[in-house]
Amino acid sequence: MSVNSFERARSLNNKLNCFLDIFEETRAGDAGKISGMTVAVKDVLAVEGKKLTCASKILENFTSLYSATCVERLVSEGAVLVGKTNMDEFAMGSSNENSAFGPVRNPWDLARVPGGSSGGSAVAAAVGAARLALGTDTGGSIRQPAAFTGTIGMKPTYGRISRYGLTAFASSFDTVGTFSRTLEDSANALEVMAGRDPQDATSADVPVQQYSEALKRDVKGLTIGIPMEYFGEGIEPDIREAVEAARAKLERAGCKIAMLSMPHTKYSIADYYILTTAEASSNLARFDGIRYGRRAEGSHSLEETYVRSRNEGFGREVKRRIMLGTYVLSSGYYDAYYGRAQKVRRLITQDFNEAFQVCDALLTPTTPTTAFKFGQKSDPLAMYLSDIFTVSANISGTPAISVPVGLDRDHLPIGAQLMTRSFDESTMFALAKEIIVDVLAKLPSLSE
Ligand code: GLN
Numbered sequence: 001m002s003v004n005s006f007e008r009a010r011s012l013n014n015k016l017n018c019f020l021d022i023f024e025e026t027r028a029g030d031a032g033k034i035s036g037m038t039v040a041v042k043d044v045l046a047v048e049g050k051k052l053t054c055a056s057k058i059l060e061n062f063t064s065l066y067s068a069t070c071v072e073r074l075v076s077e078g079a080v081l082v083g084k085t086n087m088d089e090f091a092m093g094s095s096n097e098n099s100a101f102g103p104v105r106n107p108w109d110l111a112r113v114p115g116g117s118s119g120g121s122a123v124a125a126a127v128g129a130a131r132l133a134l135g136t137d138t139g140g141s142i143r144q145p146a147a148f149t150g151t152i153g154m155k156p157t158y159g160r161i162s163r164y165g166l167t168a169f170a171s172s173f174d175t176v177g178t179f180s181r182t183l184e185d186s187a188n189a190l191e192v193m194a195g196r197d198p199q200d201a202t203s204a205d206v207p208v209q210q211y212s213e214a215l216k217r218d219v220k221g222l223t224i225g226i227p228m229e230y231f232g233e234g235i236e237p238d239i240r241e242a243v244e245a246a247r248a249k250l251e252r253a254g255c256k257i258a259m260l261s262m263p264h265t266k267y268s269i270a271d272y273y274i275l276t277t278a279e280a281s282s283n284l285a286r287f288d289g290i291r292y293g294r295r296a297e298g299s300h301s302l303e304e305t306y307v308r309s310r311n312e313g314f315g316r317e318v319k320r321r322i323m324l325g326t327y328v329l330s331s332g333y334y335d336a337y338y339g340r341a342q343k344v345r346r347l348i349t350q351d352f353n354e355a356f357q358v359c360d361a362l363l364t365p366t367t368p369t370t371a372f373k374f375g376q377k378s379d380p381l382a383m384y385l386s387d388i389f390t391v392s393a394n395i396s397g398t399p400a401i402s403v404p405v406g407l408d409r410d411h412l413p414i415g416a417q418l419m420t421r422s423f424d425e426s427t428m429f430a431l432a433k434e435i436i437v438d439v440l441a442k443l444p445s446l447s448e
Pocket of ligand 1: 091092093094116117136137138139140141142169276387
C-alpha cells in the first residue's frame with residue numbers, strides 16, 4: 001500500500017499539482033496502531049527537516065525545525081509520510097486558486113477546483129496518493145474540499161487535536177483534521193492524534209473516545225436535527241435530494257427527525273470574516289522579512305524592509321485579509337466590528353447549544369454547490385459564500401464531518417455534513433456510517 005501511494009503521488013502530480021514536495025520513500029513505518037498507513041501533510045503543518053511554505057512566496061525557503069504534535073503522534077504509531085500538499089496561501093481560500101505555486105486540479109474534472117484551502121490533501125486522498133491526508137479547517141477548509149472530491153473530511157472539536165506545529169491563521173478557529181476514503185482510517189487517526197498536549201494550552205484535557213468502536217454502534221433512537229436555515233434558496237437541487245436521501249436512511253435506521261431553527265446562522269459569514277481576519281492580521285505580523293520570511297533585497301531602512309518583504313511575499317487574498325483585519329481592530333472601529341462580532345459569536349454558539357438540547361446531531365449539506373470551475377468565482381464575496389454551511393461549526397468549535405452521499409448530474413461528488421455536541425465525535429462517526437456512499441469507486445481513470 002505504501003509503495004503504491006508514493007507511485008500514485010509521483011505519477012499524478014504533474015496533472016493534479018496536489019503535492020508541493022514528495023518525500024523519499026524510506027521505510028515501512030514503525031509498529032503501531034496505524035502501521036504502514038501512508039499520510040500526506042498539508043503544507044501548513046511542520047515536519048522536521050522539511051520545507052514549510054504555506055503555499056506562500058514569503059516562506060518559499062523556510063525549513064521546519066520540529067514536527068507538529070499531530071504528525072509526531074501519527075509517525076510514532078507507524079504512519080509513513082508521503083509528502084507536503086498544496087493549499088491556498090496561508091489557508092485562505094476555497095478553491096486552491098490562491099496558492100503561490102499554482103492551483104490543484106480536481107480529479108473528477110480537471111477544469112474544476114478541488115475546493116480549499118486543503119485542496120491538495122483532499123485530492124491526494126481521493127486518488128490514493130495517500131491513505132490519510134492531514135488538513136486544517138478554520139472555516140470549512142477540510143469539509144468543503146472533501147465534498148468537492150468525494151472524500152471523507154473530518155474536523156473534530158476545537159481543541160481535540162493539538163495545534164502545536166500548525167502555522168496559525170485564526171487561532172481560535174483553527175482545527176487539525178483528516179481526509180480519507182474510509183471512516184475506519186479517519187477514526188483510527190483521530191484516536192492517535194487526539195488528546196491534551198502540553199505544548200498547546202488550548203488543547204483539551206478531555207478523555208479520548210474509542211472512535212473506531214463507534215463505527216459498530218447502533219444509531220437507533222438518536223435524534224437528528226434538520227436546521228431550516230441550511231436548506232434555503234441557492235442550494236443545487238441534486239444536493240438537496242442527496243441530503244434528503246441521507247436523512248431517509250437515518251430514519252430507516254431508527255433515528256428520529258426534529259425540524260428546528262438556528263436563527264443566527266444568517267450572520268455567520270459576516271461574523272467569520274470579521275473575527276478571522278482580525279486574528280490573521282495579528283498572526284501574520286511575524287512574517288516581516290526579519291523574524292520570519294524572505295527578506296526583500298536592497299532596502300535602505302527597517303521600515304522599507306518590512307514593507308517590501310511583505311508586499312513581495314504575500315499574495316492578493318492574504319493582503320486583503322490583513323487589511324480587513326487591521327481595519328476591524330483599529331481604534332474607533334474596534335467596538336463596532338470586532339466587539340460586536342464577538343457577541344454574535346456567542347449567539348451562534350448558543351444556537352448550537354439549544355439545538356443539542358433537542359437533538360444528538362445536525363444534518364445539513366456541506367456546500368450549496370458541487371465543485372465549480374476555475375475562475376468562476378472571481379469576486380471575493382462570491383467565493384466567501386461557498387463557506388456558508390461550514391463556518392458556523394468553527395465559530396462554535398463544534399465537531400463536523402463531511403461524507404460523500406452521491407453524484408450530481410454532472411458526475412461530481414456531493415457531500416453531507418453531520419455535526420454533534422463538543423467532544424462527541426463518536427456519535428458523528430456512528431451516524432456517518434449510515435449515510436456514506438462510496439462515490440470514489442466511480443472516479444474517472446486519470447491514466448490517459
Ligand atoms: N474558505 C475559508 C476561508 O477562506 C476557510 C478557510 C479555512 O478553513 N482555512 O477563510
